[in-house]
Amino acid sequence: MTLNFTNLKKTVLLFVLLTCWLFQAQAQRMSVSGKVKSQEDDQPLPGVSIVIKGTATGTVTDAEGNYTIQAQKGETIVFSFLGMKSEEVVVADQTTIDLSLTADITNLGEVVVTALGIKREKKALGYAVTEVSGSQLSTAIEVNAVNSLSGKVAGVDISTPTAGPSGSTRVVIRGNASLSGKNQPLYVIDGVPMDNGDMGSDAGMWGGYDLGNGISSLNPNDIESVSVLKGASASALYGSRASDGVILITTKSGKVKKGIGVEVTSNYTAERVLSRFDDYQTTYGMGRQGVLPTSIENAQTTQVAWGAKLNPNVMVPIYNGEMKPYGAVNNNILSFFRTGSTATNTISLSGGTEKATIRMSVSDLRNQDIVPGTGLRRNTFLINSSLTLADKITISGKVNYINEKVDNRPALSDNPNNVGLALLGIAPNFDQRWLSQNYKDAQGNYVDWNGGNIYRINPYWSVNEIENTSTRNRIIGYLQLNYAFSKSLSFQARGGTDFYSFRYTNFSPKGTPTVTSGAVEELSVNVFENNFEGLLKFNKQILPEFSITAYGGGNIMRSGRENSTSNGQEIILPDIHPITNFRRQTNIYQLYKKQINSLYGATQFAYKDTYFVDATFRNDWSSSLRPGLNSYFYTSLSGSYVFSNHLENQRFLSFGKIRGSVAQVGGDAAPYQLSLNYGLLEFSHLGKPMGQVFNTDIPNADLKPTKTYSYEIGTDLQFLEGRVRLDVAYYNARTVNQILSLKIPVTSGYNNAVINAGQIRNKGIELSLSATPINNTTSGFSWDVMLNYTKNINEVERLHEQIKTYELSAARWAGAVIQAREGAAYGVIVGRKFKRDPEGNIIHNAAGFPMPTDATDQAVLGNGVHKWMMGLSNTFKYKGISLSALIDLKVGADIYSMSNALAYQNGTAEETVEGRDAWYASEEARLAAGVSQEAWTPTGGYVGKGVVNVGTAEKPEYVANAKPVDPELYWRGFLENSPEYFIYDASYAKLRELTIGYTLPPSIISKTPFESISVSFVARNLFILYSNIPNVDPESGYNNGNGQGFEYGSLPSRRSFGASVNLKF
Missing domain, CATH: 2.40.170.20 (TonB-dependent receptor, beta-barrel domain)
Known part of the structure; x- marks a missing residue:
């Protein structure tokens, strides 16, 4: 199926020439002219529609409100203008007709376009039709005109992924009605149905x-x-x-x-950029277990912020061996975008x-x-x-x-x-701009920056290579x-x-x-x-x-x-x-x-x-x-x-x-x-050739x-x-x-x-x-x-x-x-929940970690x-x-935000700060005492908000959880075990x-x-x-x-x- 643009150009040119050649063809009639003004301020009205009633003959007034039209005696001239009451004048022997139009805020004669492109008076319709003028769309200056309808039409839900101006738009009218269809309307452009199919906008769970x-x-x-x-x-x-x-x-x-x-x-x-990353911590930097990265191997934890407390006076190596200050970077993610x-x-x-x-x-x-x-x-x-x-x-x-x-x-x-995914995990001390200088070596080879994680590519490699x-x-x-x-x-x-x-x-x-x-x-x-x-x-x-x-x-x-x-x-x-x-x-x-x-x-x-x-x-x-x-x-x-x-x-x-x-x-x-x-x-x-069934x-x-049956x-x-x-x-x-x-x-x-x-x-x-x-x-x-x-x-x-x-x-x-x-x-959003007591508190196990429901117990978490x-x-x-x-x-x-879940897993979320100092102090004491983790009773750490059952399964007795645990292990479990905590309004x-x-x-x-x-x-x-x-x-x-x-x-x-x-x- 090949499109011949040469033949298209010839056809368009022929169409234009034919139209222009016949442009001046018209019947001989009496010339009627005049001026149309607004009765309110006596100012001329440009753009007034002037039509011979019952015909296609018409004109519009110029910038001074002047017009000229060919008419025959006995015909009726209709003067109409948006927001004004229409006037009708029967042509007699006069060749000049001046008049003033008055404001019509009732707009009872409003005409809208309906099915098959037929224009009808809105008062005659037995169903809902909403019309939006083109000026409301063009004034909005949107690359995608349909996005300009958002908030302007009752019953219409418009949403767009974050792909930007080149992305698609989802429009749903009066709710989702199909399980396997698109649930999107038919678009008809000047009477021609338009295919609105996407070419591959299903960026699903694997991207x-x-x-x-x-x-x-x-x-x-x-x-x-x-x-x-x-x-x-x-x-x-x-x-x-x-x-x-x-x-x-x-x-x-x-x-x-x-x-x-x-x-x-x-x-x-x-x-x-409109979004703001307002819930990211700037207290701890890259690393694990509160340890300051001192080697290139440890510095590969650029997307993990479970390290030591930030101190801009301390120099640490980054992934390529360069020494950089271990301090917080302002607007770190936002600075990537232009x-x-x-x-x-x-x-x-x-x-x-x-x-x-x-x-x-x-x-x-x-x-x-x-x-x-x-x-x-x-x-x-x-x-x-x-x-x-x-x-x-x-x-x-x-x-x-x-x-x-x-x-x-x-x-x-x-x-x-996805550069967004790579940037969201960066530790608060790691300036993403460092990646722009060292994303490839002198031979053009990719330089690893995050411990060999091939699924988080350097964002500068993504946008440049x-x-x-x-x-x-x-x-x-x-x-x-x-x-x-x-x-x-x-x-x-x-x-x-x-x-x-x-x-x-x-x-x-x-x-x-x-x-x-x-x-x-x-x-x-x-x-x-x-x-x-x-x-x-x-x-x-x-x-x-x-x-x-x-x-x-x-x-x-x-x-x-x-x-x-x-x-x-x-x-x-x-x-x-x-x-x-x-x-x-x-x-x-x-x-x-x-x-x-x-x-x-x-x-x-x-x-x-x-x-x-x-x-x-x-x-x-x-x-x-x-x-x-x-x-x-x-x-x-x-x-x-x-x-x-x-x-x-x-x-x-x-x-x-x-x-x-x-x-x-x-x-x-x-x-x-x-x-x-x-x-x-x-x-x-x-x-x-070999063949097979493709079904x-x-x-x-x-x-x-x-079939859809409806009433309104x-x-x-x-x-x-x-x-x-x-x-x-x-x-x-x-x-x-x-x-x-x-x-x-x-x-x-x-x-x-x-x-x-x-x-x-x-x-x-x-x-x-x-x-x-x-x-x-x-x-x-x-x-x-x-x-x-x-x-x-x-x-x-x-x-x-x-x-x-x-x-x-x-x-x-x-x-x-x-x-x-x-x-x-x-x-509905469905998944495992955390077990809760009758008061709604999350139940923790004896080790201090939250307990998810069984994998087969799938509950509705939102919509x-x-x-x-x-x-x-x-x-x-x-x-x-x-x-x-x-x-x-x-x-x-509701929305399941895996971006926020990732921030908790990586330690960049503000809430993950709680309990770190106490846990690291406890671990330091344990190591000094030479005691194993199994034999050690932590003296501090993160205490999960909820309860623990001190009774039996048959007769539970719940008391407040008081078991301190490693914050890193605690929040990683939240991401892996249940989506419930990261379902937001x-x-x-x-x-x-x-x-x-x-x-x-x-x-x-x-x-x-x-x-x-x-x-x-x-x-x-x-x-x-x-x-x-x-x-x-x-x-x-x-x-x-x-x-x-x-x-x-x-x-x-x-x-x-x-x-x-x-x-x-």
Whole structure:
């Protein structure tokens, strides 16, 4: 599957020339011109939308509020502007129409984008849809636009691993519903479904790399709006892939205006470390048993801080024999990381007439991460155009090309190349900068620094010698034809494609501790998805107060994925990366294809602009299920009632609506789970290729589609003429027939059996409250407040008669796992606990050490999913100045921090200081007395907090533990025996975003060649306002999979400060 970029360039060029050639084609009409102002301050309004009602003919006002439009006598001109009440004027004989628009804070006619890209009035919807404007995303100056949604949309949980700007993002809408699926929404870009699969972001218990996912590559400056379709009723028309919700992204398009508009946006941000290592001790240095390291052998304990008390006046050898002071080093870990930076420049050209519109943009993004050597460069090109022919035919299309290159993505979790993991264990007297000077010798060989621990590689070797690069080329586009049979009936045909190629190389030179002979990994992935659809639309005012809108259509979706993985070992010539330079090579090739055929339809009824009813249906036929079981039909029904239309007095309650919906959505399986799969081996016999069955799971030809049944009720209320707005929703969703792998005895020849099993329920409440406490039109000062709140209650109601737990993720240490457990919430953290008395105190044995439960006694220790979330923003405006702040709050999740567990094992945690002096004094006395440890009664040491049983097992009697022990042995046991002590509350509150902006007034702009100039200053992730976990960011995690709640060797989180300039002319 090869992408021909030469043909692509020719096609794009032809498309641009055709559009420009027809750009001025338009019908002859009377010219109507005028000026539009704001009634509040009598200032001109630039950007007012002016459209001939019932047609596609329109324009917008310029910087002075002036406009010109071609109209015919008797036609109605509609003037509309965001935040203003729309006005309609019927054209008579006048050629000049001036008017003033008044503020409309009620916004009752708000229009949002819904399924299939159809724009509808929000008051008519029977389900929840939240729309976020593109300006809210671009102002945030995030490399990944989706991250900017955090805290802004009720019901949406966004999390990112600590891989930085090149990493992936996990988005979950209304809770986890799938055991084996991704639990992430379908992304639809301008009507084209986008593959959001990750290339390898499962940095699990043994570590790995986050290679990003698809949605992270979009240019925020090209986004017009984002609509979040939350429930099954909202997303049912998109079929099985929309069972976890849909995020619709609409990109910017050309507008009707005089001439060609030019827009330039430049952003720059600087990134610094946000995390603080605030619970590390600076009392004791490297070594063991309180002994000062005096030899090179002892100095190899650079990642162990059980040595003597620090004294900067004492000189000790380090790993390479140099003598260094034995004193504490300030900001030791933080000094490894640099100041990162991101610079983005976007230039766009746009324009249009009544018959044709076009917008083209080019962007360049350059990022340097805080991890040395890590960087990202992204270039995008977008062209979006439409052309109307003969008043009945409209042709529109889009091509979006993205090229992204990433150098040296950071390793995560337990990967030996993870610099975070290496740095976290460094003793407080060992300056990590010493490693930068001596990580290799004069011949280029690796220099051991930590006693031969090959799984903790010198971080400077990792960032300077180990190389990984990736390149992604992506094209998203469509071509659409609309034909209007009449004002009531039209047909739409569309072909859309999403194609990308991904190339990744990871090179380890000769001498790398884990692969001393050198190694390389090459990954090549090609992915495509093509959608062909037709849609018939009908819209008719049947009676003066009754209207009907109906849609009916079909879709053919074809997708494929081609994976090629090659591994080489034993390098022949140094520093030559291609796999042909390695003596041993292995290759794996995989090909996946899938097709879904669909028929769908929708009907919408409206009566008196008060009562609204919607009904949808869809039937999918999937190639990944066998005939007879591959057809699944689902429907939705929703309605709303605007009861405020029946209120005589609307002074207090300006608007009121109740809504409700019921729906079901189906889901299919991944390809090739129905029958045996075969492949060729790397060797042959008698010159013939050898083959084998590649399945590790027993195939199941009788798999049934997954089904989700849901209902939702809610209300929309506006008070005091729209000054206070409240949206509340309650939802309840049940997902059944989960498709998962059941572990079976290996004697069967397989590891798992693929079955239908499992039932998960999500129910919860969403609340969005916004208010305008101050809106002084005289002074130009306003204050807007927005609060959104989400509480989701999840339960795994049923799994299978043979299993009561299903593993989602496993930890590196102490046997902890994350499970879906029958009767519990999704994502519980499970492991051994410490034995406790009835009062909850840890029971210690006679030797003074804590006693874990039996290995088979696995208990629920926490849950990695937050119970509730809240976002709070305040926006103040004064004339052209704006100030906005967003606080993001999540409560109720837990996290197993293996980074902190490692700090206790290595003696770098503050709590490990207690009892050391007393133990070392006791040991000194014991040695002086010549007594063995077995015969000696310690005179001091660490006394574990808890109790000891002085009675019997049958009749226990607990007293306070008073047995002093070696602190080093005590805390090492905590890491190895149970994860319980290192399960922390992962609740947090962050100042997620702070923005100060200024837009020059029209009185100044009119004297310049520009239409508008705006400047903004932005800070992201400015402060952690609340956290209950030391040393790591509570958002930390090492992948974006279903098993959330583990972190290990996490890289620091980042805060950013930046500025943006936007020029239009």
